[in-house]
Amino acid sequence: MLRRLKSWTVFGMIALVMAGCSAPTVLQPKGPVASQQSDLIIFSIIFMLTIVAVVFVLLVVILLKYRDRKENPNYDPDHEGNIWLEVVWTVIPVIIVIALSIPTVQTIYSLEEPPEATRDKEPLVVHATSVNWKWIFSYPEQDIETVNYLNIPVDQPILFKLTSADSMAALWIPQLGGQKYNMAGMQTQLYLQADHEGTFAGRNANFTGEGFEAQRFDVNAISEEEFEDWVEETHETAPELTQAEYDLKLMIPGHVDEMTFKGTHLDWIDHATSGSYALEARERLGYEERNPNSKAPEKELIDPNTLEYYTNPESREEEESSEHEGHVAEETDGEHASDSEHSH
Numbered sequence: 001m002l003r004r005l006k007s008w009t010v011f012g013m014i015a016l017v018m019a020g021c022s023a024p025t026v027l028q029p030k031g032p033v034a035s036q037q038s039d040l041i042i043f044s045i046i047f048m049l050t051i052v053a054v055v056f057v058l059l060v061v062i063l064l065k066y067r068d069r070k071e072n073p074n075y076d077p078d079h080e081g082n083i084w085l086e087v088v089w090t091v092i093p094v095i096i097v098i099a100l101s102i103p104t105v106q107t108i109y110s111l112e113e114p115p116e117a118t119r120d121k122e123p124l125v126v127h128a129t130s131v132n133w134k135w136i137f138s139y140p141e142q143d144i145e146t147v148n149y150l151n152i153p154v155d156q157p158i159l160f161k162l163t164s165a166d167s168m169a170a171l172w173i174p175q176l177g178g179q180k181y182n183m184a185g186m187q188t189q190l191y192l193q194a195d196h197e198g199t200f201a202g203r204n205a206n207f208t209g210e211g212f213e214a215q216r217f218d219v220n221a222i223s224e225e226e227f228e229d230w231v232e233e234t235h236e237t238a239p240e241l242t243q244a245e246y247d248l249k250l251m252i253p254g255h256v257d258e259m260t261f262k263g264t265h266l267d268w269i270d271h272a273t274s275g276s277y278a279l280e281a282r283e284r285l286g287y288e289e290r291n292p293n294s295k296a297p298e299k300e301l302i303d304p305n306t307l308e309y310y311t312n313p314e315s316r317e318e319e320e321s322s323e324h325e326g327h328v329a330e331e332t333d334g335e336h337a338s339d340s341e342h343s344h
């Protein structure tokens with residue numbers, strides 16, 4: 001019964017796709033996290049469709065059986081309460097809710113852990129930072145930073161540490177798993193994993209204004225050897241990430257192409273512990289927010305190479321120690337300390 005319904009559900013999905021709706025990538029999982037979620041979705045759909053089917057069959061049966069008939073003109077149904085019936089239609093919904101809740105809660109909790117299949121494997125840590133309207137990915141262990149694309153090895157859990165430099169965003173790679181929110185000044189964690197090689201679409205799933213729609217990225221799932229080669233090659237060929245370039249190209253709202261750097265911004269800022277960095281960088285560089293419909297010419301940014309902040313790091317250290325009194329507390333924070341360990 002369940003098997004046949006499952007094939008009907010899949011058939012219905014295919015029909016939807018062929019009718020011109022975009023392919024439901026959520027139901028084409030390419031990793032254990034997404035598989036668990038799509039199994040839960042399919043289970044819930046079949047379960048609920050079964051209930052709908054039973055209700056409609058009962059509706060038709062009761063309409064036919066208890067209708068007013070010509071041969072029985074004085075039909076007078078008994079409307080008085082029936083305790084047995086009341087119990088039945090209270091208990092059944094309770095059972096339905098419990099039956100739906102158990103697998104849902106189980107799945108939600110298991111998603112907080114690395115995937116079962118590769119639990120013994122050390123996860124690859126990737127800090128994913130959203131900034132209007134780009135994605136910055138830092139690999140602290142590999143000492144690499146990429147923008148608007150992500151290279152990951154297959155069959156290894158990826159532990160995303162999510163944060164944002166400005167607006168609240170949400171990292172979503174439908175074929176690898178559901179989304180989680182990125183917020184400035186705090187960190188959320190998300191385990192994802194690919195078990196097929198290929199390129200999967202990722203995006204921001206939380207509306208953040210003007211450039212939101214184009215805040216997309218590609219996830220390239222490659223073999224472990226290819227990943228090692230890429231890390232090595234990046235160390236040899238990619239330019240070093242500097243704070244001046246980071247602020248000028250990435251902290252200013254807008255779009256950029258894919259980029260690759262040696263080094264990560266975690267060397268000078270973790271947006272999870274300080275939510276105002278992007279705003280300060282914009283102020284330093286003279287960026288002013290402007291109405292998207294404005295016809296006035298865009299204000300030119302200050303060249304960071306003319307600012308003492310970037311050219312003379314010593315001046316900055318003095319400035320910072322006087323500005324941020326809570327700095328010492330941040331350094332001893334457990335999460336922060338373990339992050340700086342990774343970056344060596």
Ligand SMILES: [Cu+2]
Binds near residue numbers: 183186
């Ligand atoms: Cu939050």
